[in-house]
Amino acid sequence: MTAPIPTKDDLLNIRQMCDAFDVTPRTLRFYEAKELIAPLRRGTARLYTYRDRARLKLILRGKRFGFSLEDIRQLLDMYDRAPGQQEAQLRRTYELAADRLAQMERQRAELDEAIAELKEQMAWGGSVLAGFRNAAE
Amino acid sequence: MTAPIPTKDDLLNIRQMCDAFDVTPRTLRFYEAKELIAPLRRGTARLYTYRDRARLKLILRGKRFGFSLEDIRQLLDMYDRAPGQQEAQLRRTYELAADRLAQMERQRAELDEAIAELKEQMAWGGSVLAGFRNAAE
DNA sequence: CGTTACGTTTACGTGCGCGTCAACTTGTCT
DNA sequence: AGACAAGTTGACGCGCACGTAAACGTAACG
Numbered sequence: 001m002t003a004p005i006p007t008k009d010d011l012l013n014i015r016q017m018c019d020a021f022d023v024t025p026r027t028l029r030f031y032e033a034k035e036l037i038a039p040l041r042r043g044t045a046r047l048y049t050y051r052d053r054a055r056l057k058l059i060l061r062g063k064r065f066g067f068s069l070e071d072i073r074q075l076l077d078m079y080d081r082a083p084g085q086q087e088a089q090l091r092r093t094y095e096l097a098a099d100r101l102a103q104m105e106r107q108r109a110e111l112d113e114a115i116a117e118l119k120e121q122m123a124w125g126g127s128v129l130a131g132f133r134n135a136a137e
Numbered sequence: 138m139t140a141p142i143p144t145k146d147d148l149l150n151i152r153q154m155c156d157a158f159d160v161t162p163r164t165l166r167f168y169e170a171k172e173l174i175a176p177l178r179r180g181t182a183r184l185y186t187y188r189d190r191a192r193l194k195l196i197l198r199g200k201r202f203g204f205s206l207e208d209i210r211q212l213l214d215m216y217d218r219a220p221g222q223q224e225a226q227l228r229r230t231y232e233l234a235a236d237r238l239a240q241m242e243r244q245r246a247e248l249d250e251a252i253a254e255l256k257e258q259m260a261w262g263g264s265v266l267a268g269f270r271n272a273a274e
Numbered sequence: 275c276g277t278t279a280c281g282t283t284t285a286c287g288t289g290c291g292c293g294t295c296a297a298c299t300t301g302t303c304t
Numbered sequence: 305a306g307a308c309a310a311g312t313t314g315a316c317g318c319g320c321a322c323g324t325a326a327a328c329g330t331a332a333c334g
Contacts (some may be wrong), residue, residue: 014311030292043300044312064247069291071217081256088270094262101255114201115241118234125231132224151281165323181282206321
């Protein structure tokens, strides 16, 4: 098998983790230093649980969105601190999420605008290219 | 007047330029060092022409698109040499823009997804909060 | 004439997200 | 036991896009 799909309670070492997510060991250790993930230890060696894999997935997605690792750390804390929490703390979390959501929606609006502008520019360039094609005949 | 709108042949000093575009002097000098703009000099002092202003506008727009300054420099150079430009070079630019556009649209799709997920989480948290309120009566 | 404001160059500092050694320990195989 | 792979912890380096401080020039104002 070229793809030994890990089950929920499999524990992956750092190499398997890197292969699975296409990252380097340095990256995983860096994320750990930044408290984004916290793998188990067998002696000194790291063992990555299902939870770590789920978190890493979210980390990489967050990165594609353009969030900083610090942003992502806060989001992750929010995601899993939810169950069994005191009301006040949960409400704090909720408000943090609301802020984040607003931020994301602003970001989306800006992205939409940028996309529209770029399309406009490209239409202009496209017309110039069309001119070239006409002149070429 | 709080807004002394500059005409095409006005020359702006660095402060006016910064106020007009909401950047710092350091930024303008940095862009100049990177050969993105090339203001006139009166003695040693910089004087920004209409052309500089137009270029800065494009630079800042490019940044919003997520281009690096080096990318932007190349695009500006091509833009300058546009009159009498070879089709090939312009097409390069066009393709570069198309790639970037595709990236941005992927990013937008992912952002939408993330927003949806976050909203879902928040609905869940909201229901928990509602439960607290019921238990409190 | 001094001083205040604004500009200049040069150069080192910063935050982010890792890359890249070096030096060491820890299994694993033969 | 010896060798080798794979892991570990520092610690320094890097590219980008500037921030920041030092030391200096220049022009206008009172």
